[in-house]
Amino acid sequence: MEEFEPKIIAFLCNWCSYAGADLAGTSRIQYAPNVRVIRVMCSGRVDPTFVIKALRAGADGVLIGGCHFGDCHYMEGNYKTARRVALLKKMLGQLGIEEERVWLEWISAAEGSHFAQVINDITAKVKELGPFARQNNS
Amino acid sequence: MEQARIGVFVCHCGVNIGAYVDVPQVVEYVKGLPNVVHAERNLFTCSEEGISAIKKAIPEYSLNRVIVASCTPRTHERLFRAACEEAGLNKYLFEFVNIRDQCSWVHMREPGKATEKAKELIKMGVAKARLLQPLEEIEIPVIPSCLVMGGGVVGISAALNLAEQGFEVHLVEKEGELGGTLLDIYKLFPTNEQASKLIGALIQKVKDHSKIKTHLSTKVKDASGFIGNFDATLDEDGKESKLKVGTIIVATGAEELKPLGQYGYGKFPNVITQLELEQRMKKEGFDGQNVVMINCVGARVPERTYCSRFCCMTAVKNATLIKESNPTSKVWLLHRDLMAYGVEFENYYRKSMEQGVRFIRYELEKLPRVIGNGKAEKVKVWHQLRGREVELSVDIVVLTTPLIPRADNEEISKMLKVPLSEQGFFLEAHLKLMPVEFATDGIYLCGSARWPTDIAEGVSQAYAAAAKAAIPMRRGYVKPEAITALVDEDKCSGCGTCEPVCPFKAIELQARDGKKVSHISEAVCKGCGTCGAACPAGAIIMNHFRDVEILAQIEALFSKSN
Numbered sequence: 001m002e003e004f005e006p007k008i009i010a011f012l013c014n015w016c017s018y019a020g021a022d023l024a025g026t027s028r029i030q031y032a033p034n035v036r037v038i039r040v041m042c043s044g045r046v047d048p049t050f051v052i053k054a055l056r057a058g059a060d061g062v063l064i065g066g067c068h069f070g071d072c073h074y075m076e077g078n079y080k081t082a083r084r085v086a087l088l089k090k091m092l093g094q095l096g097i098e099e100e101r102v103w104l105e106w107i108s109a110a111e112g113s114h115f116a117q118v119i120n121d122i123t124a125k126v127k128e129l130g131p132f133a134r135q136n137n138s
Numbered sequence: 139m140e141q142a143r144i145g146v147f148v149c150h151c152g153v154n155i156g157a158y159v160d161v162p163q164v165v166e167y168v169k170g171l172p173n174v175v176h177a178e179r180n181l182f183t184c185s186e187e188g189i190s191a192i193k194k195a196i197p198e199y200s201l202n203r204v205i206v207a208s209c210t211p212r213t214h215e216r217l218f219r220a221a222c223e224e225a226g227l228n229k230y231l232f233e234f235v236n237i238r239d240q241c242s243w244v245h246m247r248e249p250g251k252a253t254e255k256a257k258e259l260i261k262m263g264v265a266k267a268r269l270l271q272p273l274e275e276i277e278i279p280v281i282p283s284c285l286v287m288g289g290g291v292v293g294i295s296a297a298l299n300l301a302e303q304g305f306e307v308h309l310v311e312k313e314g315e316l317g318g319t320l321l322d323i324y325k326l327f328p329t330n331e332q333a334s335k336l337i338g339a340l341i342q343k344v345k346d347h348s349k350i351k352t353h354l355s356t357k358v359k360d361a362s363g364f365i366g367n368f369d370a371t372l373d374e375d376g377k378e379s380k381l382k383v384g385t386i387i388v389a390t391g392a393e394e395l396k397p398l399g400q401y402g403y404g405k406f407p408n409v410i411t412q413l414e415l416e417q418r419m420k421k422e423g424f425d426g427q428n429v430v431m432i433n434c435v436g437a438r439v440p441e442r443t444y445c446s447r448f449c450c451m452t453a454v455k456n457a458t459l460i461k462e463s464n465p466t467s468k469v470w471l472l473h474r475d476l477m478a479y480g481v482e483f484e485n486y487y488r489k490s491m492e493q494g495v496r497f498i499r500y501e502l503e504k505l506p507r508v509i510g511n512g513k514a515e516k517v518k519v520w521h522q523l524r525g526r527e528v529e530l531s532v533d534i535v536v537l538t539t540p541l542i543p544r545a546d547n548e549e550i551s552k553m554l555k556v557p558l559s560e561q562g563f564f565l566e567a568h569l570k571l572m573p574v575e576f577a578t579d580g581i582y583l584c585g586s587a588r589w590p591t592d593i594a595e596g597v598s599q600a601y602a603a604a605a606k607a608a609i610p611m612r613r614g615y616v617k618p619e620a621i622t623a624l625v626d627e628d629k630c631s632g633c634g635t636c637e638p639v640c641p642f643k644a645i646e647l648q649a650r651d652g653k654k655v656s657h658i659s660e661a662v663c664k665g666c667g668t669c670g671a672a673c674p675a676g677a678i679i680m681n682h683f684r685d686v687e688i689l690a691q692i693e694a695l696f697s698k699s700n
């Protein structure tokens with residue numbers, strides 16, 4: 001059987017984590033090809049329903065990348081994200097969904113290697129969890 | 139809404155994408171996506187040829203949406219949007235797909251998977267582009283005043299340039315006097331002019347200029363706001379004051395590495411750095427008889443891989459000056475390579491050899507050794523041409539060390555929200571296309587804050603940064619992104635959840651026909667989208683990143699059909 005190749009959606013904020021992903025590129029750091037990026041201006045834009053819809057549509061994992069605390073381009077968007085993702089994870093747990101499928105990471109524009117590491121880590125973790133079994137998997 | 143007619147331009151970026159992603163295959167695939175009426179590939183979409191291809195295709199295929207799949211929006215979005223605008227297409231109908239920085243460059247060993255990923259990313263982009271809406275921008279005034287951080291030769295040059303164009307300048311220097319590193323330097327290569335003469339004249343010009351307000355012993359403690367309207371808090375020895383400026387230039391320089399523990403530095407009093415030598419030459423003159431200089435100390439080594447560029451010339455200069463003042467002295471210059479680029483430097487280097495400076499090349503594998511007891515007495519170095527170790531007696535050893543990032547770079551980077559490179563220098567938006575700009579509008583950089591530069595380079599960059607900063611200040615307004623949030627008043631229940639969420643206080647509940655509804659001020663909103671994620675009624679429309687657009691991207695990735 002072919003090895004399970006998870007599909008992971010990453011919501012990256014324009015100012016830090018997206019820039020960190022660009023830096024991984026300019027530094028030619030090689031990492032797992034399983035992630036598809038959706039750019040948003042701030043991690044605060046990520047509505048928890050996007051995450052749920054991504055899982056329901058077919059994603060095996062979701063990454064939300066934002067700036068470190070104090071670095072958010074809009075000052076405090078990422079604090080809101082942190083609170084929302086914590087709630088979301090709790091809810092996922094109650095629904096019986098492994099909360100390790102959803103990651104929140106702070107990645108600065110200078111952290112190209114950290115970005116690559118996060119992608120490798122989340123890919124490995126989701127591989128370990130296996131494909132996400134969707135209830136209404138029609 | 140009219141039917142979407144999408145044109146997709148897939149870029150080879152020379153070999154950067156083309157060598158890893160099968161671009162022709164991607165283009166074939168893209169042609170089959172719904173609403174795509176034209177797809178082509180370009181060697182460089184950002185070249186003049188590529189741009190005119192976009193401008194030509196828009197009328198030819200009646201395109202009302204354009205996608206470029208290439209590098210990163212952070213550097214190239216502006217360019218492609220401008221091309222769309224020139225061809226009469228609202229620039230918000232353009233969508234960027236990144237298949238280089240986040241695809242070809244990071245999956246070089248898996249071309250098959252890189253190609254698949256590129257296809258899927260474009261498919262997602264097409265799904266979003268289909269739903270994009272045109273947006274109009276509002277004008278916001280720009281305060282014609284610039285905050286220049288750093289009062290060295292580079293900061294001063296930027297400040298004078300802007301002041302002479304008629305702009306108000308606040309020049310902030312953390313030390314008690316202007317001049318920076320040049321205050322410690324004796325003479326300048328390649329002219330051998332006194333550093334104090336050059337910097338002294340510039341400082342005088344600053345003092346005489348009515349448009350420049352100098353703030354000495356001052357740090358920028360805080361800065362917030364956006365291009366055109368930054369609020370800065372200055373801290374002058376504990377006394378705080380506030381400023382409003384339209385633009386900011388970072389010219390904070392760098393500092394010389396003190397190579398503690400290497401070649402007896404810190405242990406032997408007669409092992410010093412080039413800058414310490416300069417200080418000594420300047421103050422009391424220098425009359426060493428046997429001098430050994432060692433280049434690349436702490437530079438181009440595994441823990442600090444970069445070349446500081448100008449230090450070879452500094453060493454050549456100081457070696458020559460010693461020979462000039464004392465022709466009987468013996469001066470050896472131990473180096474790995476020698477950066478003497480350009481016309482003047484190569485001549486300067488040749489002249490130093492004619493004057494009797496001796497050059498010995500050493501290798502990283504066979505480092506010179508400084509031997510002494512209480513002070514450095516000998517330097518042993520492997521002589522490649524002679525094929526044996528030679529021993530040089532010394533009165534003084536001068537270590538040529540690189541410039542390193544200043545300790546407060548990190549603090550400044552956090553404050554201005556601009557990035558640092560992995561080495562800790564400030565990182566420009568694009569090495570070639572935006573070399574003196576940050577990705578954040580209205581903030582510019584120049585000089586050794588960015589990368590070690592010599593004076594001529596640093597001053598050129600200062601002029602470049604000043605020219606860039608002058609553009610919005612001269613125009614008098616900026617049109618910030620029309621990416622702002624909007625309330626659908628019919629959906630809004632007036633719950634007020636959004637109001638406290640906005641970091642910019644753009645949201646206010648207002649009375650409308652007897653009920654309360656949320657109102658977002660377009661001029662104040664910065665478009666973070668945080669309110670949109672918070673509204674329980676789904677009443678907030680985050681332009682250009684609308685729920686439907688993001689959800690379409692997600693669904694496109696997983697839909698089996700095209």
Ligand code: SF4
Nearest residue numbers: 630631633634636673
């Ligand atoms: S959160 Fe939504 S529903 Fe509540 S006031 Fe704001 S816009 Fe209206």
Ligand code: SF4
Nearest residue numbers: 640663664666667669
């Ligand atoms: S998008 Fe951000 S800045 Fe604009 S109103 Fe909403 S929370 Fe405020």
Ligand code: FES
Nearest residue numbers: 013042066067072
């Ligand atoms: S801009 Fe990055 S988290 Fe807000």
